[in-house]
Amino acid sequence: MSDMTRRMFARESLSALTAVALIEALAARRLFGRDVSPIVDGWFRELDLISREVHDHKVKDVEFQKKLEDLYARVDLPALLKTLDFDRIAAGVNYPTHGAKSLPVDFKNVSGLPTNLVFGRQIFAMKRGRSVVPHGHDNMSTGFLVLNGTLRGRHFDRLEDNKDHYIVRPTIDRSFQPGECSSISDHKDNVHWFTAESEHAFIFNIHVIGTDPGHVKKPGRVYVDPLGEKLAGGLYKAPKITYGRANELYG
Numbered sequence: 343m344s345d346m347t348r349r350m351f352a353r354e355s356l357s358a359l360t361a362v363a364l365i366e367a368l369a370a371r372r373l374f375g376r377d378v379s380p381i382v383d384g385w386f387r388e389l390d391l392i393s394r395e396v397h398d399h400k401v402k403d404v405e406f407q408k409k410l411e412d413l414y415a416r417v418d419l420p421a422l423l424k425t426l427d428f429d430r431i432a433a434g435v436n437y438p439t440h441g442a443k444s445l446p447v448d449f450k451n452v453s454g455l456p457t458n459l460v461f462g463r464q465i466f467a468m469k470r471g472r473s474v475v476p477h478g479h480d481n482m483s484t485g486f487l488v489l490n491g492t493l494r495g496r497h498f499d500r501l502e503d504n505k506d507h508y509i510v511r512p513t514i515d516r517s518f519q520p521g522e523c524s525s526i527s528d529h530k531d532n533v534h535w536f537t538a539e540s541e542h543a544f545i546f547n548i549h550v551i552g553t554d555p556g557h558v559k560k561p562g563r564v565y566v567d568p569l570g571e572k573l574a575g576g577l578y579k580a581p582k583i584t585y586g587r588a589n590e591l592y593g
């Protein structure tokens with residue numbers, strides 16, 4: 343083989359190898375898409391649909407809670423994790439000393455969703471013993487879905503909303519595993535508090551605001567100490583506190 347022929351041969355071989363690598367990469371993308379996207383795309387479209395119903399006041403918030411928990415219960419968790427690029431997100435978390443870190447969620451891998459989503463979304467990440475601190479919610483509905491790790495999850499019904507405190511009744515207090523969920527509205531399980539029991543824990547969250555048409559308050563979180571003062575009948579007086587105090591007490 344002459345020098346010229348050898349150089350041409352080497353160049354062509356390299357091009358062929360590059361082409362093979364490119365084709366394999368494309369095939370992997372197509373495979374990824376075929377295996378994961380249709381399941382998750384449909385799930386996200388349903389999430390968008392039911393969020394829009396409660397946002398537009400076509401269904402009541404407690405009905406939305408049922409639909410959301412039903413949807414969460416049908417999640418294909420490995421597919422959702424792939425779509426959220428969970429491994430990359432989890433590898434880069436700078437865990438706070440107290441409380442939970444709120445991480446942005448990207449739906450760029452999901453097709454068929456409108457650009458004007460009516461629900462906010464995030465992932466909460468925390469290390470063992472740290473919490474999404476206890477808080478109630480005004481005029482909003484939210485749902486938690488455990489992505490990874492184990493947490494102790496507590497909920498309380500808000501029976502009274504006074505100037506400086508709630509009166510609450512414990513409703514849920516149990517361990518939550520990956521794929522398990524809970525939800526919030528002004529009318530059911532309004533206060534929640536999640537504490538990581540594993541080395542790290544991750545929760546997917548969506549929230550829709552303005553879900554209670556008769557509500558006079560702006561949508562938002564209200565930090566409380568749900569164990570502030572024990573009352574008769576299993577109830578608690580839960581003082582309203584600052585985010586800083588909630589983190590000191592329970593973060």
Ligand SMILES: [Fe+2]
Pocket residue numbers: 477479484526534
């Ligand atoms: Fe919340």
